[in-house]
Amino acid sequence: MDFLLYLLPHLLNGVALGLLFALIALGFMLIIGVMEVINLAHGSLFALGAYFALSLMTPDGGLKLGIAQLLFDLPIGWRYVIVLILAPIGVAVVGMGLEVCLRRTYGKDPLYGLLLTFGAALVLEELIRLTWGPTERFIPMPPSITGAVFIGDLIYSKYRFFASGFAILMIGLLWLFLEKTPYGALIKAGAHDSEMVRALGVNLTRLRLFVFGFGTALAAIAGIVMAPIWGVRPHVGVDAVVPAFVIIVLGGVGSFWGAVIAGLLVGMVVGLTGAYATDWSLIAMYILLILVVTFRARGLLGKKSVLEL
Amino acid sequence: MILDVTAIDTYYGETQALFGVSLSVDAGEVVALLGPNGAGKTTTLRSILGLTRPRRGAIRFDGADVSRKPTHDIARMGVGWVPDDRRICPTLTVARNLSIALKRTRFRPWSMKEVFGIFSPLEYLVEREAENLSGGEMQMVAIARALLGSPGLVLFDEPSQGLAPKIVQDVLAIIRRLKDEGLSVIIVEQNAETALSVADRVYVLDRGTVAWSGLAAALRDDAGKRRDLLGA
Numbered sequence: 001m002d003f004l005l006y007l008l009p010h011l012l013n014g015v016a017l018g019l020l021f022a023l024i025a026l027g028f029m030l031i032i033g034v035m036e037v038i039n040l041a042h043g044s045l046f047a048l049g050a051y052f053a054l055s056l057m058t059p060d061g062g063l064k065l066g067i068a069q070l071l072f073d074l075p076i077g078w079r080y081v082i083v084l085i086l087a088p089i090g091v092a093v094v095g096m097g098l099e100v101c102l103r104r105t106y107g108k109d110p111l112y113g114l115l116l117t118f119g120a121a122l123v124l125e126e127l128i129r130l131t132w133g134p135t136e137r138f139i140p141m142p143p144s145i146t147g148a149v150f151i152g153d154l155i156y157s158k159y160r161f162f163a164s165g166f167a168i169l170m171i172g173l174l175w176l177f178l179e180k181t182p183y184g185a186l187i188k189a190g191a192h193d194s195e196m197v198r199a200l201g202v203n204l205t206r207l208r209l210f211v212f213g214f215g216t217a218l219a220a221i222a223g224i225v226m227a228p229i230w231g232v233r234p235h236v237g238v239d240a241v242v243p244a245f246v247i248i249v250l251g252g253v254g255s256f257w258g259a260v261i262a263g264l265l266v267g268m269v270v271g272l273t274g275a276y277a278t279d280w281s282l283i284a285m286y287i288l289l290i291l292v293v294t295f296r297a298r299g300l301l302g303k304k305s306v307l308e309l
Numbered sequence: 310m311i312l313d314v315t316a317i318d319t320y321y322g323e324t325q326a327l328f329g330v331s332l333s334v335d336a337g338e339v340v341a342l343l344g345p346n347g348a349g350k351t352t353t354l355r356s357i358l359g360l361t362r363p364r365r366g367a368i369r370f371d372g373a374d375v376s377r378k379p380t381h382d383i384a385r386m387g388v389g390w391v392p393d394d395r396r397i398c399p400t401l402t403v404a405r406n407l408s409i410a411l412k413r414t415r416f417r418p419w420s421m422k423e424v425f426g427i428f429s430p431l432e433y434l435v436e437r438e439a440e441n442l443s444g445g446e447m448q449m450v451a452i453a454r455a456l457l458g459s460p461g462l463v464l465f466d467e468p469s470q471g472l473a474p475k476i477v478q479d480v481l482a483i484i485r486r487l488k489d490e491g492l493s494v495i496i497v498e499q500n501a502e503t504a505l506s507v508a509d510r511v512y513v514l515d516r517g518t519v520a521w522s523g524l525a526a527a528l529r530d531d532a533g534k535r536r537d538l539l540g541a
Contacts (some may be wrong), residue, residue, distance in 0.1 A: 185405040189398040196396040199358055200410045201384035201458060 018267020252302015
């Protein structure tokens with residue numbers, strides 16, 4: 001029983017981490033689907049989301065605009081709600097700028113897209129360092145979602161519950177958007193066959209711009225919610241893009257629920273190894289990836305992979 | 310004249326696929342493009358749609374030069390496409406595959422109800438994921454999708470390919486119906502007999518050039534000429 005009590009918080013941490021990983025991975029996957037580009041800058045845009053939130057939450061973030069004072073004067077709860085909307089929009093605009101740069105690589109060797117987004121990741125990380133400094137920063141959080149909750153004898157961080165709940169809400173909304181709206185149908189059709197959607201009268205250039213902005217906004221949202229868990233550091237982006245990559249391979253490229261399940265799995269693995277063998281917590285993720293590619297290359301819910309005969 | 314293609318040269322990379330192909334389609338006319346594999350039939354359709362743009366020559370649709378227009382603009386002007394491999398999105402339901410195709414042009418609009426009137430089985434398949442459809446059902450969805458885009462010209466690429474004879478007859482009946490409604494049709498076929506049974510005029514392509522053009526009746530009635538041009 002003691003063992004279980006000890007295990008439970010780590011499992012719950014794993015769930016919170018996994019759901020946020022899934023959110024990052026789903027945005028990453030949307031971009032792969034429609035653009036056929038592996039966006040290595042996805043993690044840097046995740047980090048940028050946290051930094052934008054920092055600047056909008058507190059004057060310490062270095063935002064000198066007069067209009068920002070209106071925001072800083074609001075109660076912290078409202079400020080947080082507004083930041084959860086504004087910061088992802090800001091990151092989406094940056095992401096759309098990156099998409100414009102990427103256009104010439106579409107339909108060419110995927111290496112060009114990889115190189116360009118890798119370069120963008122380095123540039124973004126350095127820009128973050130120049131703007132906000134190299135040291136770890138903290139985003140003030142509304143007191144209603146911080147502190148501890150007691151479940152029986154168990155002390156648990158309230159924020160992890162908020163993070164899990166918020167990630168579930170976002171994943172649910174994303175699913176509804178993709179499955180129930182005409183835009184979702186266009187995105188899925190565009191990911192399957194871009195030529196055909198053009199021949200149906202869809203402006204593919206605009207669709208791609210939108211999907212890239214949308215995918216990076218999801219990364220930014222995850223970045224803001226992850227900030228109190230991971231801390232806000234310039235190179236935090238790398239910590240985010242790697243699990244996203246592992247998750248889409250593990251879940252099966254193109255599979256929505258595959259990504260969610262794989263996200264939870266990776267979150268648990270990282271959470272539990274973090275508890276018992278801290279040094280192994282990152283390696284564990286890669287071992288998982290190697291096992292999947294070796295024994296089931298299509299991932300958990302993916303279609304038959306090119307790696308399988 | 311609804312479509313006027315003048316001396317187009319189309320390339321795939323550095324490989325030239327069309328050499329000065331010219332053809333025209335009148336309103337309410339069904340034109341067949343015949344010829345062996347690799348003759349340039351599909352490339353001609355792709356050029357008209359702007360998917361593979363001709364390097365030289367001109368394409369006019371409905372009075373406007375479309376040779377430099379993006380594909381989605383050409384589609385919005387009223388060019389519909391029924392590709393040979395159907396290209397239905399497998400992860401969407403039939404209803405969602407059809408809904409993304411709905412658009413208005415200056416041509417006659419088609420409602421879902423009218424389309425289901427022609428393809429009655431579709432009405433019972435609307436909630437089915439497209440990956441679970443049969444070949445004939447896929448073809449119905451592909452044609453329904455083209456109609457919902459309110460086309461003035463429909464490009465059929467190998468519509469009989471892989472279909473049972475009964476369904477091929479249904480497809481031909483639909484093409485006749487479109488013609489009666491005043492729409493224009495280009496039908497690309499390997500199977501000359503199928504195409505000749507609905508076409509008004511024919512272009513025979515060979516290695517990227519127009520080898521012969523004339524009335525479909527001339528080929529239908531002259532087995533010798535048919536053998537000369539099509540080897541069948």
